[in-house]
Amino acid sequence: MTGDWQTLTSHPTFGVVLTLGVFVVAEKLWRASGRHALLTPVFTTITVIIGVLLLLDVPYEDYMAGGGYVAFLLAPATVALAVTIYRNLPLVMQARAPIVISVLTGAGAGIAAGFLTTRLLGGSEELAVAMAAKSVTTPVAMALTEQAGGLPELAAAFTIVTGVLGAVAAPTALHLMGVRDRRIRGLAMGISSHGIGTAQALQIDETEGAFSALGMALSTVAASIIMPLFLRFVL
Amino acid sequence: MVLTGLLIIGACLFAGHLLATLTGIPAPAPVLGMALLLIVLLIWRPRPNASVMRGADVLLAKMAIFFVPAGVGVIAYSGELNGAPLAVLAGILLPWLVALVVGAGTAAGTFWLLRRTGRGTAPTSAVAGDPSEERTGPVRPPEPVAR
Numbered sequence: 086m087t088g089d090w091q092t093l094t095s096h097p098t099f100g101v102v103l104t105l106g107v108f109v110v111a112e113k114l115w116r117a118s119g120r121h122a123l124l125t126p127v128f129t130t131i132t133v134i135i136g137v138l139l140l141l142d143v144p145y146e147d148y149m150a151g152g153g154y155v156a157f158l159l160a161p162a163t164v165a166l167a168v169t170i171y172r173n174l175p176l177v178m179q180a181r182a183p184i185v186i187s188v189l190t191g192a193g194a195g196i197a198a199g200f201l202t203t204r205l206l207g208g209s210e211e212l213a214v215a216m217a218a219k220s221v222t223t224p225v226a227m228a229l230t231e232q233a234g235g236l237p238e239l240a241a242a243f244t245i246v247t248g249v250l251g252a253v254a255a256p257t258a259l260h261l262m263g264v265r266d267r268r269i270r271g272l273a274m275g276i277s278s279h280g281i282g283t284a285q286a287l288q289i290d291e292t293e294g295a296f297s298a299l300g301m302a303l304s305t306v307a308a309s310i311i312m313p314l315f316l317r318f319v320l
Numbered sequence: 321m322v323l324t325g326l327l328i329i330g331a332c333l334f335a336g337h338l339l340a341t342l343t344g345i346p347a348p349a350p351v352l353g354m355a356l357l358l359i360v361l362l363i364w365r366p367r368p369n370a371s372v373m374r375g376a377d378v379l380l381a382k383m384a385i386f387f388v389p390a391g392v393g394v395i396a397y398s399g400e401l402n403g404a405p406l407a408v409l410a411g412i413l414l415p416w417l418v419a420l421v422v423g424a425g426t427a428a429g430t431f432w433l434l435r436r437t438g439r440g441t442a443p444t445s446a447v448a449g450d451p452s453e454e455r456t457g458p459v460r461p462p463e464p465v466a467r
Binding site: 131166199202245247251252272273274277 | 326329330332333336347348349350351353354355356357358361362368372373375376377379380382383384385386387388389390391392393394406408410411412413414415416417418419420421422423424426427428430431434
């Protein structure tokens, strides 16, 4: 009996159906709740699936037999974000200056904050550099799923947590800050919360999604320039 | 045809991998692929109902779901975080908040400056998260150039 059950849950269908099924319900719930932040589908889906895996005593590797197929689609979906940017091209072209300035300052401040927070909490200089580097790799989170199935490194895990945090809390935080402009909201989400924030922004509004995709992609470029300069300055 | 669109997107992703391998650019292949597809779109100027647009819509409609397996994986290994929960939490929360606030603040400031100097445009505003709000349609791309 146990053997039969194991065969079932280690079949790729289990991971695929579980992921799709929970997400569909989670999204209906989110919409029915009037898009309550705490019911953000990506957050509730992850939580419920972890619960199901623990309850049924299914190892993560078994889940990933199917989950890997779902995760793979992240790479082409990231490429497809170019279409969203293209659709919003007139707005993007008008906003060139704000986009560049916001990405440079936002990514730079994120790197500095990662370094200083770790130092203030008593972390070593090496750890602080790693935390600053983590802010660099944060927008690069999507690349992580290319190796999905393998044990994610700790820094990569932080990246995912940051993204989920962004999907749940960024819209509310921006609302509290009085930011109503779709372009600014998108940029801030992309810079701070990378792909997961962008996917959430896309659910809310296409313009917000386009600016988030831009913020995310440009932060990657900006961070690779800022990081060496910053380290030369502080070390 | 949606399949043609998916093919174009897949080809750009592969080209992104190729570019990353050949040049050693530190950006991830999907981001390079995104840049390549944008270049293709700017040259090609496809119509709103072109295959590549419909293929992209298939992938983007529920993009968040593709992050779920990675998210499940994080918690599966969260035992390693037990050592320093506060430091880890602060190390994640603070840089995130700083990037969000600074990014939004400087963008808003620059938009304001542009408006002041008469080169700006009206804000694309709407109250977010309001369920009664009708979703505003996507801004249409520029008219396709005659071919």
